[in-house]
Amino acid sequence: MRRVRDVVDVPARLLLLGGGHAHLSLLQRLRSEAPKGWQVTLVSPHPRQIYSGMLPGWVAGHYALADCAISLAGLCERAGIAFAQTAATALDLEHNEVPCADGERRRFDLVSIDTGPEPALFALPGATEHALPVRPIEGFIAGWPGIVRRWNERGDPFEVAVVGSGAAAVELAFAIRFRARREDAAGVRVSLVGRDAEPLVGTAGSVGRRVLRLLQARGMHWRGDSTAAQILPGSIRFERGAALPFDACLVATGAAAPHWPRAAGLATDDAGFIRVDRTLRSVSHPQVFAAGDVAAYADARPKSGVFAVRAGAALAGNILAACNGAALTEWRPQRRSLYLVSTGDCRAIASWGEWSASGRWVWTWKDWIDRRFVQRYRD
Ligand SMILES: Cc1cc2nc3c(=O)[nH]c(=O)nc-3n(C[C@H](O)[C@H](O)[C@H](O)COP(=O)(O)OP(=O)(O)OC[C@H]3O[C@@H](n4cnc5c(N)ncnc54)[C@H](O)[C@@H]3O)c2cc1C
Numbered sequence: 001m002r003r004v005r006d007v008v009d010v011p012a013r014l015l016l017l018g019g020g021h022a023h024l025s026l027l028q029r030l031r032s033e034a035p036k037g038w039q040v041t042l043v044s045p046h047p048r049q050i051y052s053g054m055l056p057g058w059v060a061g062h063y064a065l066a067d068c069a070i071s072l073a074g075l076c077e078r079a080g081i082a083f084a085q086t087a088a089t090a091l092d093l094e095h096n097e098v099p100c101a102d103g104e105r106r107r108f109d110l111v112s113i114d115t116g117p118e119p120a121l122f123a124l125p126g127a128t129e130h131a132l133p134v135r136p137i138e139g140f141i142a143g144w145p146g147i148v149r150r151w152n153e154r155g156d157p158f159e160v161a162v163v164g165s166g167a168a169a170v171e172l173a174f175a176i177r178f179r180a181r182r183e184d185a186a187g188v189r190v191s192l193v194g195r196d197a198e199p200l201v202g203t204a205g206s207v208g209r210r211v212l213r214l215l216q217a218r219g220m221h222w223r224g225d226s227t228a229a230q231i232l233p234g235s236i237r238f239e240r241g242a243a244l245p246f247d248a249c250l251v252a253t254g255a256a257a258p259h260w261p262r263a264a265g266l267a268t269d270d271a272g273f274i275r276v277d278r279t280l281r282s283v284s285h286p287q288v289f290a291a292g293d294v295a296a297y298a299d300a301r302p303k304s305g306v307f308a309v310r311a312g313a314a315l316a317g318n319i320l321a322a323c324n325g326a327a328l329t330e331w332r333p334q335r336r337s338l339y340l341v342s343t344g345d346c347r348a349i350a351s352w353g354e355w356s357a358s359g360r361w362v363w364t365w366k367d368w369i370d371r372r373f374v375q376r377y378r379d
Pocket of ligand 1: 017018019020021022023043044045046048049052053054055056086087088089114115116117134135167168169171172291292293294303304305306307308340
């Protein structure tokens with residue numbers, strides 16, 4: 001394969017957008033394998049990346065925020081690459097430039113995109129005004145302590161509604177209930193709201209039923225078959241059925257694509273996620289790579305941190321190969337992945353295909369995996 005730029009006295013520019021799960025491997029490898037003749041810049045709105053797998057543990061009170069944080073600025077410094085604290089707002093593929101929120105247009109010869117998903121809030125009016133969306137995660141982190149303060153000031157009863165029925169929503173609902181009990185806020189009641197008959201639809205095996213039993217055993221309320229249509233001040237309006245009043249509402253309703261990749265003319269899937277081939281290169285623009293939730297892989301897989309991390313290793317190899325003019329390698333993601341869903345009380349549910357199990361040992365296992373992941377990116 002030809003080098004993107006053969007002129008060696010002018011450094012070629014590699015621009016990394018987003019310090020998500022997939023880019024962490026690349027940032028790590030750049031420490032020891034910086035491509036010669038390339039100037040590398042990471043663009044990220046925050047100097048740290050909060051590891052989402054540990055976020056419910058922070059809500060429950062098991063972790064300090066520092067336990068869940070990976071310093072992107074620190075990784076860049078150690079790799080000797082530039083860090084620009086801003087966000088990409090568009091992509092100009094004619095001039096190979098990225099307009100950013102700080103007003104700069106950053107030029108590139110190669111760009112790699114790992115900016116994660118946007119919260120899927122477009123179909124839920126009122127979500128940003130009257131509820132706390134779980135993404136962007138930094139916004140959630142800023143807003144969550146206010147909810148705890150309110151339930152402590154208000155006293156009994158205090159209704160918390162969590163909209164969403166995927167792993168993030170389930171974990172957060174259990175974490176909130178645990179946190180409330182830990183703080184002797186016995187009047188905090190937690191409802192989980194989903195559009196399907198049971199939570200975690202799409203996860204094989206009996207995990208959804210396990211979660212339902214656990215919700216019931218803990219006196220939590222599952223409102224299934226309910227599509228939220230609007231968040232009003234103090235209540236959720238549904239497409240059908242009675243409204244659900246709340247004192248605090250969290251929204252964790254899945255992943256949507258950012259608007260700018262499609263607007264730039266990149267090939268995307270119907271939902272707007274960047275279509276990449278098995279080398280994680282854009283199918284329409286060879287100067288663009290993408291991985292993580294923002295990408296639509298050739299072998300479709302669920303949007304999850306697990307697959308973002310796995311794609312990250314492949315992406316790192318291929319970005320370095322592209323910079324060095326070497327051949328790219330195809331990535332074939334595994335079919336199944338292990339899911340570990342925490343249930344607030346230092347217990348968790350594990351699922352692998354049809355198999356599932358739960359208990360304290362699953363939490364110990366998850367805690368070990370998560371801490372080790374974050375530790376890998378520390379000095
Ligand atoms: C509470 C919670 C718990 C979860 N638990 C699990 C779990 O246990 N297992 C699992 O597999 N998945 C889990 N997930 C899903 C997981 O978080 C995502 O699938 C994963 O984060 C996707 O990784 P990513 O690399 O695509 O992007 P992300 O990890 O989301 O990172 C994207 C980065 O890009 C930055 N960025 C965003 N926009 C821009 C821009 N315009 N310009 C520059 N930078 C930008 C962001 O600030 C962020 O740092 C959980 C999600 C949540 C919310």
